[in-house]
Amino acid sequence: MDSLKVAPDLRVSIGDLSFANPVMTASGTFGYAKEFNDFVQLDRLGAVAVKGISLEPRAGNPPPRVVETPAGMLNAIGLENVGVARFISDKMPFLRGCKCRVIVNILGDSIEEYARLSEKLTGVAGIDGLEVNISCPNVKKGGVAFGTVPEMAQAVTKSVKGATDLPVIVKLSPNVSDIVAMAQAVADGGADALSLINTLIGMAIDTKTRTPKLANIIGGLSGPAVKPVALRMVWQVASNVSIPVIGIGGIGTAEDAVEFLIAGATAIQVGTANFYNPGATEAIIDGISDYLVEQGQASVRDIIGSLKVGN
């Protein structure tokens, strides 16, 4: 008997915010979406997380800013962005026309800056949520990254939550000794969800000149090389913290994405893969659907956190 072919249900939710599917683009790898309009049907994406925005425009770091490493890349872009005013006036009109959810990644030098940014973005039509990059240095605390001290990460979270009624996702840095403690501190600060991982700090050296390959000396490692580390952290956090987790780190195929979902991620973000395969997100959406059919699962929600451990 022929079974009725019904496309699997790919919808997921984070708090009150629903997504057509769990596939999002990672901040900093997809510009402001328009850059990929010729290569991706943007309307099909679960969400776009735009390039990180600060209160004022930032020029970023001197070149060289990127270097390829085995199955990965290092970047030290230096948070170059157009600033919140131009983001709203120049970039939002296009994004507003996309059917996908729009998540605005924000960054700042101080807790006050995060709050002011959040206020400015709240109420802007077309913005569905904020993602808080806490991997930036806290200028008032000697440049220690917000995301490496649980109390500071929690304070940023509270500050953003107090300034907006948009859903708040806090993006965690993996460059910490205890990712679960950091995640818990942010959850206790009121975050609606967590996204992880941001890049792993690394470096590369030109042996001929004995100079660093990046002008900034060190940079963030991303790409397939980081996937096992990201998956481990997502699993640990999803297993121990009650708010939803968005998995990020080296996802380039549907199989990668499904691994993160099984580990407990409610959604995933595709990052570096957008660079080498601009159509990666659509292929991943289709591939997740195919996987669910193969596995006889009616909904993607049935595989989230379905990891089987032991007997």
Place this chain on the structure above:
Amino acid sequence: MPQFQEKSIVVTSERLSESYFRLVLESPRIAAQAQPGQFVMAACGSTLDPLLRRPFSIHRCLGDGTLHLLIKIVGKGTKLLADLEPGESCDLLGPLGKGFTLDPDKVSGLVGGGVGIAPLLFLVEQTNARYPQHQALHVFLGGQTGDDIRQLGQEFEQIGASVSLATDDGSLGMQGLVTQPFEEALGTLQQVFVCGPMAMMAATATLCQQANVPCQVSLESHMACGLGACLGCTVHGADGNYRHVCKHGPVLPAEEIAWIR
């Protein structure tokens, strides 16, 4: 202008010298839109190492749906491309970036160094096709050794350009830098187009500035995406602001670049 991701089939791969080869790809959608000075991002192999695509200036589009790339083997990615055989495919994104703007009523100097010669052939061929009555095109080619530029020099001559050659080892043309014959001819030129190593472009741009001749440069940089998203391909602008090679360029007016830092 539309951009495409196109699985392109290798028609021929021609070795020009020990380190230079020319890849002819069936890439009708990209070729139909391409302008001289624009580039493509080519995937090198199908594994995760090397991970990123490599940027290449478009070398030629003859109107038959093919797209030609002139490539110098410098590392793992370009070696993989050199090993491609006819019938195999290579995934391309393009055409990307902003190209040259040539005024056919002015005498032009085209200065190419090494693999930077690539976009200049396309520029001459398109100028011939589009403006049959155009003013003279003087081509200045520099290479490490004669083998690198011999055939290219002949091809430029065959399509009506006057050609001056210079090689580091003196095995073809004059020995020394290509900027020497260029400087001697500069007084006759009204616009200049350059692509090559940074030092060569800086020297050419400086000569043009002194002679008050407009100069367009085609820049090269490492980049991850070619689409304006990674923001990795930064160069210092003369006004203190950064330019991104993929989006603002790769062709930019020379005066926009901070050549001396």
